[in-house]
Amino acid sequence: MKGLARDLGRLVAKERVRTDPEDLFAYGGDATYYVKRGKPDAVVLPENTSEVSEVMKYAFHNAIPVTPRGAGSGLSGGCTPLHGGIVLDMKRMGRILEINRRNMSARVEAGVVLADFHKAVKKQGLFYPPNPQSMNVCTLGGNVATRACGPHGVKYGATGDYVMGLEVVLPDGSVIAPGGLAARSSAGYDLTHLFAGSEGTLGVITKANLRLLALPPAHRTAVVACESIEQAGDTVSEILAGGTLPAMIEFIPQMAIVAMNNYITPPLITEGQAYLLIALDGTQDEIQAQADEILGICRRMGVLDIRVIEDEKEAETYWTARSNLGGMLLTMMKKAINEDVAVPRDRIPEFVREIQNMASTLSKVVLGIAGHAGDGNMHPSIFFPEVNSEAEKEAQETVKKVVRLGLSLGGTVSGEHGIGFHKAEFLHWELGEVQIRLLKRIKKAFDPKGIMNPGKLWKDGR
């Protein structure tokens, strides 16, 4: 592939084209690397849209697969270069181009890290709600490409709800800018939101216009220890049905609390079977009223313990621990598979109950559930105390059962992680062949040569 490196080196500065075996190895995928990894033929780190365009023109002409990637923190293998070719690492396009307070909007490049963006808008008294738990590293481009969400989803919705417009390089290198900076648009097909969630299969997202909100003036965090998983599920339903809308409601199982306690002072009681980590935001009066309402509900439900954390810095330790949960559990287990089946809110208790029944039948792996209970985005996870073929087999069977359960309750195979290659098979279950055929025709219209991130979304991926 010497020719490839040479050719790309003419389009982009040589040091930003990488073809050493070690570099190609490092770009094999994301957090699903243990399922499958790919190997690109070249890695390119573009610094602007015209470089992306040049690389795409070249790839289009030579029918070379292109896989764009942000931080590679994905949990579905969206950026795994299954068919080799060029990986476009977008991290060097990391500029915040504008934060417009008067229009409550921002223009950013795809490689901006979400947490940096949070900080930048906060400085201006503004707020960008999506907060996937990889927010310290994940990129806005990746967030748009997967319609990422996070705990704020319950009150504020997902990334797709904040995308006003995009700049996209199409597979043939042409640059389009669907949407804009106006709050509303009824101008034909909504291509902006077709690219949101397209996982790099239609083109390369290079810039995004994002909607901002005013920063809520006050925050409060509470932890509720429940005696059973069912009680936790029912409490969530009661809180939401009662008309209180917390900024976040996270469902955390007992196993995870033991790990989280390393980060929390004083540690939480560990007798609960399930815990709810709740954040409230708004004015002081609003959060006080919400807190009173929630405390009332929790008492009526007879929960084991309620802790309210007033100090924001202290509250942060709880949320950091929550963010790090996935990795932390690996201090106790050898391997984990994270799913993100989402179910309608009213089916949460049922879903949780069934998962618990399923968990009790397993012998080689542990099935746990933690997630954004507020919007039914429940993250069942499978943990391996030991990794061996029997455990792998049981894990695979369990994943399928979990997905079928979620779908039977009217849910979806992916609440926020996206499909990638990891859930391609399940997308067929959810959408059916007619819809899949339609998706393929849409893909063909954008990407006639099938070079954009091949192998993703559906089983054959083209």
Place this chain on the structure above:
Amino acid sequence: MHDLEPYRDMMAKCSHCGLCQATCPVYLEDFLQTHLARARMDLIRAVLLEGEIPVTKRFREVLDRCLLCTNCSRTCPAGVPVDEIIAAARNQVYQGKRRDPVRRQLLRRFMNQRGMKGLMGMAGSVAHKMGWTPEELPAPASKPFEKRFKGRIPAKGKARARVAYFVGCATNTLYPDTGKAVINVLAHNDIEVLIPEGQVCCGMPALAEGDLPLVQEMMRKNVPVLAGCDVDAVVTDCTSCGMMFKAKAAKTLPEDDPLRPQAEALAEKVWEVTDYLNQIGLTAEPPPLPESYTYHIPCHRGWTPTVDDAPRNLLGKIPEAELIELENPDKCCGAGGTFFMDFKELAADIRTGKLADIRQTGAKTVLTQCPACRSFLRTQFEDGQVTHPIVLLAKAYGI
């Protein structure tokens, strides 16, 4: 760290979540996945444990282009000790021969024999005048710390504690002012100080060189000397020396090494000096010092939960002294021991960000407990001074 094999399971715990991207100073300049902990772990496994990929120049660069700052180890939710694994990998790849023989010999002699220091100091002085040393290194002090202070320094009043002082190489040769402040402030606060004879380099630079046999040699000198002292604590002014004795020393020795229990016992007693003073409390109230300063937290801070806040709390007791916080006080400065000599441009780029943050505060005094940060920052911080927090406390006391 003497062997990679015991780290196999820990390396497997890396889930490739990629959270290491948030704090790796090298990645945040390069934006290249290859230079990120998760890729380094994966490559070390594939190259050195499985032999899937041969050892190449590029692989060595991936190993070398790491500051051993420990940021990723502290960020990793799964607790993978990345820095130790990289040190072990360097040891396996280089077997003590990372440098050419001349530089290797210099390092060995300089670090491993304190008695040579006078001579080495002179040689260093000449080298500095001739421009043979990196500009980031200051000229060696005319008289090293060990030639000026020896033995036992009595407490000013009735001794309430007794400590052994481990004098790092940088304090000994480059910054004896720090050492002087350490013993004076401790004594002033009714703590008796012993300066044990026979101490040599803590071993951190040798560890970074991938020279485990040399680290072990140093441990065999230092551990008996320090562990043999009848003291309440062993203090050091350098966070890297502290980390070495507290968190790494025992791990550099084979499991069945008879010195290991002694190294583990010693670790229990090790403190960074401001952390120790903050914990034991001051008996002498500091007089007012109308000076503002900012504080850069060295990367080697994860070995104790309190060392990063210790200077803030301790110097907060000086009336009228004002701390102006950096926006990112814990961001790396780029020095990384001797990293700045090998990767000049990269280190300077990392430093640029740090200096911008420092200048933003307007403070003319930057405090940090790491001598490498001190010298590396000082070179480009013409508008003020960089020194150890204990020096400011000594100044407040007028000692």
